[in-house]
Amino acid sequence: MKCxxxxxxxxxxxxxxxxxxxxxxxxxxxxxRVKNTIEKFGMIGKNEKIVxxxxxxxxxxxxxxxxxxxxxxxxxxxxxxxxDLGIEDYSRRSVEIAEKNYKRLGVDYTIIKxxxxxxxxxxxxxxxVTGRVCSICGTAKRYLLNRVAKEKGASKIATxxxxxxxxxxxxxxxxxxxxxxxxxxxxxxxxxxxxVGRIKPLVLTPERDALVYAILNDIEFLKMxxxxxxxxxxxxxxxxxxxxxxxxxxMRFTMFNTYIKKIYPLIREAYFKGDMVLKKCxxxxxxxxxxxxxxxxxxxxxxxxxxxxxxx
Ligand code: AMP
Ligand code: FES
Ligand code: ZN
Ligand code: ZN
Numbered sequence: 001m002k003c004x005x006x007x008x009x010x011x012x013x014x015x016x017x018x019x020x021x022x023x024x025x026x027x028x029x030x031x032x033r034v035k036n037t038i039e040k041f042g043m044i045g046k047n048e049k050i051v052x053x054x055x056x057x058x059x060x061x062x063x064x065x066x067x068x069x070x071x072x073x074x075x076x077x078x079x080x081x082x083x084d085l086g087i088e089d090y091s092r093r094s095v096e097i098a099e100k101n102y103k104r105l106g107v108d109y110t111i112i113k114x115x116x117x118x119x120x121x122x123x124x125x126x127x128x129v130t131g132r133v134c135s136i137c138g139t140a141k142r143y144l145l146n147r148v149a150k151e152k153g154a155s156k157i158a159t160x161x162x163x164x165x166x167x168x169x170x171x172x173x174x175x176x177x178x179x180x181x182x183x184x185x186x187x188x189x190x191x192x193x194x195x196v197g198r199i200k201p202l203v204l205t206p207e208r209d210a211l212v213y214a215i216l217n218d219i220e221f222l223k224m225x226x227x228x229x230x231x232x233x234x235x236x237x238x239x240x241x242x243x244x245x246x247x248x249x250x251m252r253f254t255m256f257n258t259y260i261k262k263i264y265p266l267i268r269e270a271y272f273k274g275d276m277v278l279k280k281c282x283x284x285x286x287x288x289x290x291x292x293x294x295x296x297x298x299x300x301x302x303x304x305x306x307x308x309x310x311x312x
Contacts, residue, residue, distance in 0.1 A: 012212050015249035023216050030213050034066045034201050035074070041187045043199040044156065049077040051154040051196070053145055054101070054109075056082065056094030056222040058214045060160030061101055063202055065217055067158060068105050079152055080109035083144050085137060086120025087227060094222050101219065110152070112144050118299045121228070127305040129298065133228040136298055143295040147286060149196040156191070161200040163252055164207040168237045170259050175233075183271040186264060192275055194287035206245075206252060 001010040003022035010020035021029055038044050052067055054060045064080060071078045082098040085091045095111055102109040114120055121137050123129075129136065149157050166187070173182040191197035202210060214221055244251050280286070281293035288294070 011216065012209075014209070016206070016245070016253060018249075027213065027216060030205070030209060031066055031069060033204055035070055037187070037204045038070070038074070038199075038201050041199070041203075043158075043188055043201060044074065044076050046075045047077070048156060049079065049152070049154045050156050050158055050199075051079055051081050051145070051149040051152065052158045053141075053160070054080050054082045054098045055160070056097040057160065058219070058221040059162050059165075059202060059207070059210050061098070061219050061221045062205075062210045062214050062217075063158060063160045064101060064105065064107065065213075065219060067201065068107055078107055079154065080107050081145060081148055081152075082109065082111050083141055084111055084113045084115070085140070086113070086115050086122055088122055090222075090224055090226055091121075093224060097220055097222050110148060112148055114140055114144065117144065117295075119302045123302055123306075124298075125228070127302055127309060129301055129305065137228070139294045139298065143286065143293070146196050150194075154196060156197045156199050158199050158201055160202055160210075162202045162205050162207045162210050163256060164238055164241055166200065166203050167241055167252055167255055167259075168234055170255075171237050171241075172234065179267055179271045180273070182264070182267050183273075186260075192278065192287075194278060194280075204253075204256070 001013055001020045002008065003010045003025050004019045005025045006022060008022040011023050012026050013020040044050060050067065050071075052060070052064050054064050067078055070076075080098070080102050082095055084095050099109070099111065117140075121133065121140070124133050124136050145157050169185060170182065173179070173185065187200045187203040189198040213219075241252060276289050278287040278289060279291070281288045281296055282291055283296040283300075284293060286293050286295070292300070
């Protein structure tokens, strides 16, 4: 197999595009696609300050590398944020790896410890807080990223969600009929008072491509899985996507375009109830649609459970 551009030996073949590339031309192709995604969805403007949320996994580190390159080309500022979730071993390794990569690139960064805000993810299972660990963890990540991005004066938060992640959420939305959530599910979430906008610059990047990019750039990333494994449904939906793509190369892009061009506009029209009117949490002052934000509610629950455990 030869590179489509220079005819040297190819290192990757992309069945969905019926093409193959050498290392240099794959990297060029990959970075151009991310740049096109940013432009197509108007994700980043000149002189903006962008927070990139780095977990230490292949997707967010690949995103860090590409955005670091593009920040010079497209004139925006980049700062990395990694949250130490307090998951034994897993969080220590993920912070170590993220830090190594920030230093290698010379990108400014902040490590935030969830523990400094009152609890760790391990506490959630230790004290048996009701609810799924992953969704409480998701709440904590969203809360801290938003809070710290605001403190840093950033205008957007970029996350490493790739094409497969995006489609999996869309399929899950169809399956369970979560149409109000889908009415807000798009590669860009605009900023609102108190809420920093979100962008997914890898939304047109298949998962395998992100992995190959990381390997070809010698990016050290975390290979360990989070011990609080995700829902079986989301894993199975990813496998289903993999199967469909194997049989019909390019189908994921078709699904993405169908969603963006045909389905999302209809769902948005019918189910978008307007921007939520947000109040300020009476405890922490962060935006919420209740008296007390979800994050503070988890904190309060844990305080109770911890003091009960001490009394026993
Ligand atoms: P996940 O929800 O774990 O699939 O992660 C989705 C995205 O959220 C990642 O690609 C990162 O951009 C971001 N993210 C996840 N975990 C962390 C973390 N511990 N610190 C900072 N960003 C994170
Ligand atoms: Fe949050 Fe696994 S990373 S529960
Ligand atoms: Zn080539
Ligand atoms: Zn709060």
